[in-house]
Amino acid sequence: MVMVDLPILQFEEKIIETVEQNPVVVIIGETGSGKSTQLSQILHRRGYTKSGIIAVTQPRRVAAVSVSRRVAQELGVRLGEEVGYAIRFEDRTSERTLIKYLTDGVLLRESLSNPELNHYSVIILDEAHERSLNTDILLGLMKRLVKMRASNLKVLITSATLDGEKVSEFFSNCPVLTVPGKLYPVEILYSKERPTSYLEASLRAAIEIHVREPEGDILIFMTGQDDIEKLVSKLEDKVQTLEEGSCTDAIILPLHGSLPPEMQVRVFSPPPPNCRRFIVATNIAETSLTVDGVVYVIDSGYVKQRQYNPSAGMYSLDVVQISKVQANQRAGRAGRTRPGKCYRLYPSTVYRDEFLDVTIPEIQRSSLAGSVLYLKSLDLSDIDILKFDFLDPPSTESLEDALKQLYLIDAIDENGSITTIGRTMAELPLEPSLSRTLIEANSYGCLSQALTVAAMLSAETTLLPGRSKSGEKKRKRPVMALPDGSGWGDHIQLLQIYEQWDQNDYDIDWCRDHDLRVRGMMFVKDIRKQLCQIMNKTANIGSLDVQASERWRENQQDYKNLRKALCKGYANQLAERMIHHNGYRTLGFRPQLVQVHPSSVLTTDEEGMLPNYLVYHELISTSRSFMRNVCAVEMPWVMPILKKFETLNISKLSGGSAFRQERTEEKPSEISNSRVIAPADDPESRIQAARDRFLARKSKR
Secondary structure, eight states, X not given: OOOOOOGGGGGHHHHHHHHHHOXXXXXXXXXXXXXXXXXXXXXXXTTGGGSSEEEEEEXXXXXXXXXXXXXXXXXTOOBTTTEEEEETTEEEOOTXXXXXXXXXXXXXXXXXXXXXXXXXXXXXXXTGGGOOHHHHHHHHHHHHHHHHTTTTOEEEXXXXXXXXXXXXXXXXXXXXXXXXXXXXXXXXXXXXXXXXXXXXXHHHHHHHHHHHSOSOEEEEEOSSHHHHHHHHHHHHHHHHHSOTTSSOEEEEEEEOTTSOHHHHHHHHSOOOTTEEEEEEEOXXXXXXXXXXXXXXXXXXXXXXXXXXXXXXXXXXXXXXXXXXXXXXXXXXXXXXXXXXXXXXXXXXXXXXXTSOSSOOOGGGSSOOHHHXXXXXXXXXXXXXXXXXXXXXXXXXXXXXXXXXXXXXXXXXXXXXXXXXXXXXXXXSSSOHHHHHHHXXXXXXXXHHHHHHHHHHHTSOSOOSXXXXXXXXXXXXXXXXXXXXXXXXXXXXXXXXXXXXXXXXXXXXXXXXXXXXXXXXXXXXXXXXXXXXXXXXXXXXXXXXXXXXXXXXXXXXXXXXXXXXXXXXXXXXXXXXXXXXXXXXXXXXETTEEXXXXXXXXXXXXXXXXXXXXXXXXXXXXXXXXXXXXXXXXXXXXXXXXXXXXXXXXXXXXXXXXXXXXXXXXXXXXXXXXXXXOOOOSSHHHHHHHHHHHHXXXXXXX
16 A cells, blocks of 8 residues: 555544534645545545445546546555546446546436435545536535435535535535645746747747756646647757757656546656656646646646537637636646746736636536436426526526427427437437437438447547648658548548448558547547447347448448438537538528538539538537538428427426416527528528529639
C-alpha cells in the first residue's frame, strides 16, 4: 500500500462522524486536499464497502480513469478488481470491485435498470463545481433517492469551489465541511494588455520561463485540441533551436479529453532527471486532474465552450473568457509542490471587471433532449419535466425544445408518455438521434450499416485527415482518396470508409495510406463491437454480427434504407430547399442562412442544385453557421414528420397538469423556430424559382 500525506486525512474523524449522522454531506475540499483520491479510501477503511460499493462520479472520462488508477496503486490492488472504473464504452470493474469511479453519465444509465441504485452504499458526486449537465440531473435525483433510502445510503457532494451553502439549502440544509488544501504561495503576474494571439503569447512566455526560471514543470492552459497541437508543434520547433547547454532538456506533452489512455498516463509520470515538462492542456487540468511537479502556470484566460440556442436549434463553439473561479483554480495548480508563479496573459482590470464570478452551468447552455428522455424513462408520475427540481433550472425554452425533439422521433407520445421506442433509446449510450436511427434501421434490415455510422459519429475524436502542417511534413507517401459517399452525403461516406477498412482486414497501414487517425479508427471498431452487444441485449433483436462482415453492396436500395432510417432518427434536424448561392451551398433557414460544411461530400445535380431535403448531424456556428455531416433524404419520408406538428402540444408533452392550467393553449401553427423548414404551398414553383436564379447567375459568369 502506498502511503500518502494529504490534508483531508487530518479530518478523517470529523468526516466519518458527520457522514454517520447525516444522509447528505457537502465537502468543500480545496485544491490539493486529496478529496478525489482519499475520501473513498477513508469510507472503505471505515467499513462502508461491507454493505455495498462506493461510487465516485466524475464529469470527465479522463479523470475517472486516472483517479481510479491512482487509488488502485495506493491500495496496492490491480485496477479492475477491488478498484475499477466505468466510462462510456469501457467498463473495468469486476464482482470484487468495492470502489468504483465512473462518469456521471454512466451512473445515470445504471439508474434506469436499478432506480434505487441499491448496490451502492455511498455515492460521491465529485467535482460538482464543474456543474456538468449530468451532475446537475444527478443532484435532483439524489434528492429523491435519499428520501427513499434514508437508512442505507450516504450521498457526498464534493468540490473545490462549489457554493456550499446553496447546495446545502437544496438538500434541506445538510452540513457543509471545509477541508483546506496543501497550497504554497503563488505569485500572480498579469500582462499589461491582451495579446493579439494568446497562442503566440503562450509560446513566448513558456520559452522565457524555460530559459530564465529554475527547475519546475510548466502547465499551459489552451482552449482545445487544435490549439494544443499547434502549440506543441511550435514548442518542439523552438526548443530545438535553443543553444545546447543553455537550459535543461524538455519534454512537451499534450493533455485533453480525446487522448487515448496510454497517452494520458505519460502526463502523470515524473520526467527524467534535469528535464522540464511542458504540459499543454485544456481546462481538464483545472480541477479534474492533478499533475504533480507543476511550478509555473500560463493562463490564456480563455476556454472553448459549446453553447446551445434552442430557438435556432444550433450549437455555437465559442472561445469565451473564463470565470474568476476558473482563473483561481488555474493559478492554484502552480502551488502544489513548492511556491510557484502564474502568468496571466491578460491585465488585472480584465480579471476584475470582465470575468464572471462563476462559470455558467452546462444545463443552461446545452441541448437537453438526452436528459429529458432519461427523466421520462424513469416513469415517475410526479415528475413534470418543466417543474423538475434543478439546482439551477434551465430555461423553459430549452426544455420545450427537448420535448419537441423527443416527440418528433417517437420517443414520447402526444401526451408526453415515454414510448417503447423511447425506453430502448434511453438504454443506449448514444444521443437520441443516433439511438432512434438504430431502432429504425433494424426494421429496414440495415442495422449493421447503421451501427457503423453511429460508431463513426460517436468516436469523440477527429477521424478524417488532419490539417496540421507538422503532419504533412512527416508524411512520406501520397495520400489515397477516400470514398465519396456516392453523392448521398457524409453519413454514407463514413459507412464506406469503415467498410473498406473492414474489407482490408482492419489494416493499420490502410488507415495511414488514407490519412485517417489510426487510434480513432481503432476506437470506432471497439465502439461498434460494444454497440452490437448492447443492441443484442437491449433491443432483443437476435444475433448481430460483431464484425462488419455483411459486405456492403453498393446499390440504390441499400443506401435508400439507411437514409430512410437516418431521416427518422434526425426528424428534428431536417432542412429543405438547398441551393448553390454565391459559391456557397446554403439553406434558406430561419432566421439566417446556414451553409453545408465545406468538408461535406454531398454533391449537386447537373444544374448545380443540391437535394430538396437533407438531415444533418450537427448545426454549429463558428465563423459562419454550418451543417456538419449531412445526408440527402426524400420528401415522402419527410411528410409524416411535418404532419406530427399538427398534434404537438407542449404542456401535454411535459407531463404536468399544473403547468397545463397555467399556460394558454398554443395553436400548432404558432410554434415558432422549428428546425423543420416546412415546404411552401407550391413547392414546385419554389424549386423552379431557385433553379431560374441559379441558371441566371451561371449565365452571367
